[in-house]
Amino acid sequence: MYKLLIVDDEQIEREGLQAILQHGLPELVIEQAKNGKIALQMAEEFQPDLILMDVKMPGINGLEAVELINASNPAIKFIMVTAYDTFDYARRAIKLGVKDYLLKPSKASEIVATVQRVLHLIEEERKTVETTEQQRFALQKVMPIIETDIVTQLLFDHVHEVHLDELVGLLGVSTANEKYAMTVLLPNGSENYYSAIKEKVRSMGSGWVGAMYGRQIPIIVFPEAERSVRSQAVTMARELLAVAKSDGHEGWFIGIGNVYESLDQIRQSYQEALIASMDPTLPVKYRFYEDTPVLGVTRDGYPVKQIEQQLFDRIRLGQWEQVRTDMLDFIRRYENEGANLLYTQQRVLELLWIASRVLLEMGVEIDTPLYSSQAQDYRQLRVESELLLERMRQTFSEHHDRIEPDTIQQIKQYIMDHSHEDISLEAIGSMVGLSPFYISKMFKDQLGINYIDFLTECRIKKAIKLMGDPERSLKEITYMVGYHDPNYFSKVFKKMCEVSPTEYRKTLLGK
Known part of the structure; x- marks a missing residue:
């Protein structure tokens, strides 16, 4: 059902238009206004979808009324009704967003067809808005999954540039400035604080929270460029510790790594954050890596820091x-x-x-x-x-x-079966009772490919199969294989297949 307002200073014109439209389009709800001033008032009260606006009226003329109504109700569409067919008028009407116009006099069939054309446009816009809203809602739901996965991959494994660029774009955080890592160590039995910590970081708008493993929560922080990084880190640490006010800070500790320019270096900052959190018995419940007693360099010049790096890598590899x-x-x-x-x-x-x-x-x-x-x-x-x-x-x-011998194969099969869904390392970890980091390690060790690349391969293979059906649009295929952004899907596809989805499909259907 659509609402239409007829604005004309001549009653016979208004009544004639209403009779024609109610006969041709009986589903329309129609009201009338005899001048521009009343039209302004009725636009607010009646909230029409479409207005048929006469141009030449006493007082506020048609184009002036359109401009005023547009300012407060930009969604309303207009068809101008005029006896003047001039270039200057048409140019101004187009500038105001008028969708069509009718010349006086017009045939009944032409009036109905013109109104139908604009109503169809309104219907298409509504569908687009509804689809966009559904996509936005779906994207909001998947954001936490994207966030935890990208933190896990950045801190443990390599994330392919195409994924990193696009995922960073989806998360909506500027990564151009300096960044550093934090690790929050919780006492036993405090796992229920994870959601509160994620919410606190999100409310501060300054970082990404990774999946919880053991009793540790990794955070990648993006401080504001205009303020001291150290003071911002202290504020954030205190805010996070305040989450534990119900049971004091017993067992809580926050390690803070050094600041780096590139996301490629964030793993180093994270390892420093772990080292900074080594002694949770300190009276102040957070510590910067730069304040940690350094192991230094032996007298023969051997950098002890190199041993730190080797320990991380070799223990992870067993x-x-x-x-x-x-x-x-x-x-x-x-x-x-x-x-x-x-x-x-x-x-x-x-x-x-x-x-x-x-x-x-x-x-x-x-x-x-x-x-x-x-x-x-x-x-x-x-x-x-x-x-x-x-x-x-x-x-x-x-x-x-304790890990079943075929665990990694179970995980692989699960990803293949559910790649079109919003799955994550964190969810898989909960399913098999392993930490996201450990799953990422197992995946790389046993299959020679990291988790994100394998998930991408599964999705692209499904997309290629679906492309063989000419009835499906590429946009539809995007959502069917598990992506929420057609542009992101296109970039990933081109990176994997070296041609765009459109070009690939042309070749596929041509053969």
């Missing part, structure tokens, strides 16, 4: 023998330098803490490593350090042994 060799080599270097034994023990403990944080991110719960007492000599330090490391290795192995 290379325990190499980890043991690195640790013993680390102790030997300090021993050869004649370093203070207590100082060396503290440095080794920091490395073991790093190892425990990496295990926690993979979903492997482990007690914080501690020495039973102060070592009496370097031999005792080596023995006790190997015992602590062996305990970690056993916990890791037990965790790994």
Whole structure:
């Protein structure tokens, strides 16, 4: 049902138009206004979809009335009714957005056809608005999934440029400025705070929250360029800690990594955030990596920071023998330098803490490593350090042994079957009882491809099959295979197939 308003200063013209339209388009609800002033009032009260506006009227003329109504009701469409067929008039009418015009006098069939044409335009616009609203709603629903997945991939694995650029665009955060990583460590039994932390970060509009693994929540933060990064980080840390006000800050701690220019470096900032959170017993419940006692450089120039990097990578890959060799080599270097034994023990403990944080991110719960007492000599330090490391290795192995041998194949099949849905590493992790990071690692290790690339392959293969049906539009296919943005789908398709979806389909249907 559509509402139409007829505006004309001559009653016989109004009555004639209404009779013609009610006969030709009986579903129309029609009202009349005898001048421009009344038309302005009725536009507000009656809220017509379409107005037939006479041009020459006393007082406010037709074009002036259109301009005034347009200012407050831009959705209303207009057909001008005039005895003047001049270029200047037509140009001004087009500028005001008038959709068509009728010359006096007009045949009844022409009047009905013109009104039908504009009503069809209104119908198409309504459908477009409804479709756009549905797409926007669908995109809003998938945003948290996109956010957690991209954080997981950025902190653990490589994200292909086409995905990164487009996903960043969808998330609507400017990544041109500096950025850094935070990790929020929660006490046991505090998993229900995850949603509150996500909501707090979202309300501050300054970052992406990754999936929770173990008791840690990773956050990539995009500070404002005009303000001090450190002061913004302190504010954010305090705001996040305030979420825990019901049970104090017992067991809570926030590590804050260094600032970097590129998203490619955010993994480094995240590893620094983990190191900064090694000792949650500190009185202030957040710490910057730059305030953490540095391991430094040995006297022979060996950068101890390199050991930190190796630990992250080798523990994630399960290379325990190499980890043991690195640790013993680390102790030997300090021993050869004649370093203070207590100082060396503290440095080794920091490395073991790093190892425990990496295990926690993979979903492997482990007690914080501690020495039973102060070592009496370097031999005792080596023995006790190997015992602590062996305990970690056993916990890791037990965790790994609990995983079903065909878990990765189950995950692969699930992705293939559900690739058209809004699936995520976090949801898959909940299904199989593994952390998103660990699934990402398993996927890359066993299948030689990362999760996002595999999901993309599944979707593009389905799209190619659907393209064989000429009755389906590319826009329809976009949504059927799991994408919510046709432009994004087009870019991903071109990256995978080296031609656009349109060109590929032409070739496919041509053959």
